[in-house]
Structures are given as C-alpha cells and as structure tokens.
Amino acid sequence: MNHITTTATPPTTATPPTTATPATPAAPSAWLRRFHPAGEAPVRLFCFPHAGGSASYYFPVSRALSPRADVVAVQYPGRQDRRHERCVDDVRELADQVFAQLLPWCDRPVALFGHSLGATLGFEVALRLEAAGVRPAALFASGRRAPSHHRENERVHLAPDDQLLATIKRMSGTDPAVLADDELLRSVLPAIRGDYKAAETYRYHPGPALTCPVVVLNGESDPEVTSEEAQGWSDHTDGPTSFHWFTGGHFYLNQHAPQVIDLVRQQLA
Numbered sequence: 123m124n125h126i127t128t129t130a131t132p133p134t135t136a137t138p139p140t141t142a143t144p145a146t147p148a149a150p151s152a153w154l155r156r157f158h159p160a161g162e163a164p165v166r167l168f169c170f171p172h173a174g175g176s177a178s179y180y181f182p183v184s185r186a187l188s189p190r191a192d193v194v195a196v197q198y199p200g201r202q203d204r205r206h207e208r209c210v211d212d213v214r215e216l217a218d219q220v221f222a223q224l225l226p227w228c229d230r231p232v233a234l235f236g237h238s239l240g241a242t243l244g245f246e247v248a249l250r251l252e253a254a255g256v257r258p259a260a261l262f263a264s265g266r267r268a269p270s271h272h273r274e275n276e277r278v279h280l281a282p283d284d285q286l287l288a289t290i291k292r293m294s295g296t297d298p299a300v301l302a303d304d305e306l307l308r309s310v311l312p313a314i315r316g317d318y319k320a321a322e323t324y325r326y327h328p329g330p331a332l333t334c335p336v337v338v339l340n341g342e343s344d345p346e347v348t349s350e351e352a353q354g355w356s357d358h359t360d361g362p363t364s365f366h367w368f369t370g371g372h373f374y375l376n377q378h379a380p381q382v383i384d385l386v387r388q389q390l391a
Contacts (some may be wrong), residue, residue, distance in 0.1 A: 154224075155196075155197055157180075157181050158185055159192065160191065160192040160289065163190060165232065165233060166191065166227060166231070167191045167193045167194070168234045168244070169234075172316050174201075175237075176202050178202070182379060183386070187390075191389065194224075194258070205242070205309075210320070213324040221247050222252070228256045230320045232259065234262065235386065236263065237264040237266070238265045238372070239321040242266055245269050250332075253333060255345045261332065263333070263338050263339070264338075264382075265340060267351030268357065268358060270354055270358070279323075289309075290307075305334055331358055334361050335364070336362075336364075339350050340366075340367055341373070343358060
C-alpha cells in the first residue's frame with residue numbers, strides 16, 4: 123500500500139493514491155481528503171477513522187458513492203503525511219478542531235460516518251454542528267457503544283508496546299503487510315496509543331440530544347460492543363434510530379463493505 127495505515131482496506135478496493143485533492147471552499151486543509159471530488163453532489167458525507175486509522179480507509183466509500191455524494195474523509199494528526207504532528211488524545215479537543223475544519227463545508231446537506239473511535243468523534247462533531255444550526259441528514263455510528271456507556275477497565279493505552287501490538291493484531295483490522303513489518307508497525311504506535319487514550323478516557327457530558335437520525339451498525343461478534351451498549355444510541359437523539367447487525371467482529375465492515383455502502387447510499391437518498 124502507498125500509505126502507512128494500521129488497518130486493511132475494505133474488500134474490492136483499489137490502492138489509494140498517495141495524495142488526495144483537498145479542494146476546499148476556503149483554504150486547503152491538512153485535515154481533509156477528497157479522493158473523488160463531487161462538487162455537484164446533493165449531499166456531503168464526512169468520514170471519521172477508527173483508532174490508528176487514516177483517511178485512506180474511506181477511499182472505497184468515496185469511490186462507490188461518487189458522484190451521488192461528496193465524500194470528505196478526516197485525517198487526524200500523527201499519521202501518514204501528518205506523522206510529525208502531535209496526536210490529539212482527547213476526543214473533545216479533537217472534535218473542536220475537526221468541527222472548525224468542517225463548518226465551511228456545510229454549504230449543502232451533510233451526513234457523518236464514523237467507525238469505532240470515529241463514531242464517538244462523529245457524535246461530538248454532530249453536537250457542535252447542530253449547536254451551530256447545521257442539522258446533519260444522518261449520523262452513522264459503526265462499531266462503537268453509545269456515548270453514555272463506558273468501561274472502567276479499559277487500559278489499552280497504558281499497556282507496554284508488545285501488549286498494545288497484540289491487541290491490534292487481535293482486532294483483525296490491520297493490514298497484513300503492516301503486521302509483517304515490525305519496524306513499520308512500531309513507528310505508528312504513538313498515533314495508535316494516542317487514539318486509544320482518546321477513546322478510553324472519553325466520558326459523555328449530559329446535554330441536549332441530537333435531532334438527526336442515528337444509524338447504528340455493528341458486528342455480531344464484536345467484543346467491543348454489546349447489544350445493550352449499542353441500543354444506548356437511541357438515548358442520544360430525538361430523531362429516529364435504526365440498528366443493523368452484520369456477521370463478523372469489530373471490523374465486520376471490511377467483509378461487508380458493499381452492504382454497508384449500500385445502506386449508506388439508501389439512507390442518504
């Protein structure tokens with residue numbers, strides 16, 4: 123793969139280009155990637171990567187939805203071309219920065235898709251958008267428990283490198299080429315550790331619920347999300363909530379990419 127990434131690209135994808143065209147309404151941004159710009163699309167989909175992930179993970183989503191949707195993937199600091207920047211290890215701090223980047227892009231209906239850490243971040247960004255008067259068409263929350271549910275015993279971000287590496291491998295979302303290159307894998311550990319810290323230390327602050335629809339997607343055998351924890355998303359919106367379960371674990375969407383993309387397409391339509 124051309125990018126250093128800690129996750130496998132979903133099936134049926136082409137290798138992402140080394141760079142994407144960050145055409146923007148304002149100034150170019152290191153935060154945003156548009157792999158298939160669709161300036162005339164009626165809706166814009168913001169995509170948020172998982173812990174250790176990068177914007178290129180959403181290359182196949184962008185390709186599949188263009189030109190019906192203009193897909194804008196967020197690139198967090200601390201990875202790939204931003205590897206020399208400080209990783210933001212607090213969800214709310216990250217949400218503040220991402221919100222500022224995305225607001226100029228809300229010149230048409232928008233939706234948000236986030237997986238794992240990205241689902242929590244997407245929720246926090248959606249709250250900020252609604253507070254600014256922008257109601258998303260939908261929030262797709264994938265592979266993550268509801269914001270009000272947390273597990274006190276999560277300490278992966280404090281684990282030694284070898285234990286952190288073992289956790290990554292167990293999640294079955296890492297590109298085999300990366301797993302086979304110990305030096306490469308260890309080079310991205312700071313970003314992975316920072317992302318895990320953001321996810322594990324996040325605590326929901328009670329406040330107004332969203333008004334937009336929330337579409338919840340999970341793998342049936344994902345140890346990170348129970349049915350009860352998934353159902354909790356309905357408490358975070360006054361809009362409709364729908365639930366979709368797929369066979370597989372935390373990275374169920376790698377093996378079900380066409381079905382997930384089709385579900386997103388139908389919801390946006």
